[in-house]
Amino acid sequence: MINAVGEPQSLLLVGGTSDIALAIARRYARSGLRVVLAARPSERRTAAAAELTDLKCEITEVDLDARDHESHAATIEQAFAGGDIDIAVMAFGLLGDPEQAWRDPDLALELAEVNYTAPVHLGVLLGQRMQAQGHGWIVALSSVAGERVRRSNFVYGSTKAGLDGFFLGLGEALREYGVRVLVVRPGFVKSKMTSGLDEVPLAVTPDQVAEAVVDGINGKRELVWVPGPLRVVMSGLRHVPRPLFRKLPI
C-alpha cells in the first residue's frame, strides 16, 4: 500500500535496468521496500539488484523479454507473486538509429514491438492485476517525441505517440477501479539510451524524471512533462503549421 505520506511498499520496474526506472527506485528506496526488477537477465540487472539491496530494499529478479509476447503473462504473474504492487513503472524502450529505422523493416518492426506492442500487452496484463487489487499506479514513460512526431525520429516518435495514447486511455478506464496511470513525457534525457547523441536544450537527468514521477504520484496527476516548461514548448510546437514545422531544426 502507498501510505498517507506517499511511500510505497512495493515497486515493479518493467525494464528494470533502465536509468530512469532505477532513479525512481532510488527515490523510493527505504528499508523493507520490495522491488521487482523485470528485465533480461544481464550483468546490468545483477548490478541494479545489488545496488538496491545495499539501499535495504528486498529485490526479486524476474525475466522479461519484451518481444516474446507469450512470456508476458508469466512475467507479470511472477512479479505479483510476492504480493500487491503499488507502483509499476513501464520503463523499457529502444531509440534506434532514426534514419536506419525507416529504411530497415526489421528495425522498424523491432521498435514498434518493443516500444508499443509490448507495453500495450503488458499494460493490459498489469491493468487486470491492479484492477483486482483495487489500488496502484502504473507509470508509463512516454516522450515528447510522441506529442508531435517529427521527421527527425518519426519511427520512434510514432511508437511513443501510440504508447502515450494507450496509457492515457488505460488511466481513464482504470480510474473507477482505484488504479491510476501516470504518463510521463520527458524531453531529452541524458541516459544510456541517448549516450553518444548531442545534447539539446532543456535536457534532463534520469533523476529529474524520477523526481517528477514521485511528485506526479503524490499530486495524483495523469500527465507530466519533464522539465515542466516543456509543456509550454510542446503546446506551441503542436500548432506550428507543417511547412514551417518542416524547416525547424528539431
Added chain:
Amino acid sequence: MSDEAVPAIKPSLPEEQPLIPQPLVELHGWGRASGTMSHLAQIDSVADAVSALRRSDNRGVVPRGLGRSYGDAAQNAGGTALDLTKMNRILSLDASGEPATVTVQAGVSLDLLMRALLPFGLWVPVLPGTRQVTVGGAIAADVHGKNHHTQGSFGNHVRSLDLLMADGKMRTVTPDGDTTALFWATVGGMGLTGAILRATVALQRTETAYFTVDTHRAANIDDLMQQMSEGDENYTYSVAWFDAVTKGRHMGRGVLTRGNKARLAELPSKLRRDPFRFVAPSLGTLPEIFPNRMINKATAKAFSTAWYQKAPKHRIGELQNITKFFHPLDMVAEWNRVYGPHGFLQYQFVVPFEEADAFRRCLEMIVNSGHLSCLNVLKRFGPGNPSPLSFPMPGWTLTVDLPIEHGLDRLCDALDNEVVGAGGRVYLAKDSRLSAAMFRRMYPRLEEFLAVRREVDPSGMFNSDLARRLELSKPTTRGAA
C-alpha cells in the same frame, strides 16, 4: 427496557443467501489521505455478514463502522468492507446490575448509546475525542478517553462480545475463561480476528450530564508536564491542549483541563430539574471548499496564540456540558475537510513516564520541523490491559494533526525512531504510514496476536489495507517471522 432475553444467534446459516449488490466505492480514513476501492457490503443482519464472508475472494473482508480511524484500518482495496452501521440496535439493558450492563449490536455509535443511557443515570465508561464511533470500532481500536489514567481503555469495560469468525461461525468470547486469548486479540485487533457483531459493556452511574472542570494554563512544556504529574490523580478526566507552533522558552505552553462528573448537588437549581439534559449543539457541516495549505504559518500561529490566550489562567469548578468538555469538534460535522484535498495525518505516540526526555525531544522535533499542527493533545496514560496490540501503556501520550505536505514522511520517520528507542509506540487507529518493520519493533507482543490469528483465520480472510501495510495479512508469512 429491562433485561429482555437477547435473541439467540443461529450458529450456522443457510448456504444460499440472496446476492446483494456490492458497489465498488472509494473508502478512506478520517485523514482522507490514502483512499482505495473496496466493495462495500451493506450488513443488516448476521445472515448478511455470513453471506458477505462466503462471497469474499482472496482479498478478504474488513468490518467498517463510522470511518473515524484516521488511516487505512477500515478499508480493503479490491476486497470487501462490511458496513456495519445499520446494525445499530440496543438489544438489552440491565440497569439494576452491579455494574449495570448494556448489550448492543456492534454498529451502535457511542453517541446513540450515550443519549439512550443518560436518562437511566448511566454513563458510557470510555468516550474518545468523538462520539461518532461505533462500539465495534471502539473495541477493535481499544479506544481511550480522558479518563484512561483512572479507568483504562474501552476493552477494559467489555464483558463479552460475539464474533463472526472466518469459518462463518459466531462465537461468544469473554475476557476470562477459555476464550481469553481470542478476546484480548480482538480488543485492539483492528478487525482482523473476525467481525464483532454484538457486545456487552459494563456501565458507570452518573447523577448528571455535567462535569466540574478545573482549567489551568501552563507557560511551557515542563510546567505543563509537572502540573499534570502532580494533580492528575484528583480527577477522573484529564487532558491538555498544547501549542505546537511556538518555539523557545514558551515551547509547549498549554491549557490543562481536568474534571469529574458533577454530582446533582453541584448543579445550580435551574439545571437540577433536568440533570441529564444532553446538549449537543451543531455549528453545521464544513463544505468541501478548503484548499490545501489552509493550515499555514499565519493561521496556525494565530490559532495557537488565540487558543492559549482565551483560556483562563486558573479557573476552578466550572460546570461544563458533555459536548464542551469532551467533544468540541463534534459540533462541526466533517471538520476534516479543513485540511483540503491532500488530507492530513494524526500522529499519536506514547512513551513510558521515565522517558520524559525522549518525549521532549519529540515535541522539539515537531515544533522545529516547520510542519504545523493546531489540534494537539497531551495526556498521561494509566496501566494498559492484556491486549497484545492495545496502544495505551503507562506514560505520556501526545497527538498532533499534520496536513500532508512535502517532508512529512521524514518528520514521522524521525519521530518513530525516537519513540521506539524510548520503548514507546504509535496508535494504529490514528496511523496511516508506519512501516511493517517499525510496527514490529513497537509492538513486541505481535507474535501473540499472530498466533491467535493463525488459529482463527489461517487463510487471512479478515484483511485490510492496514493489514497489508503492516504485513499482518497472511498470518503465516512474513509477519510471523
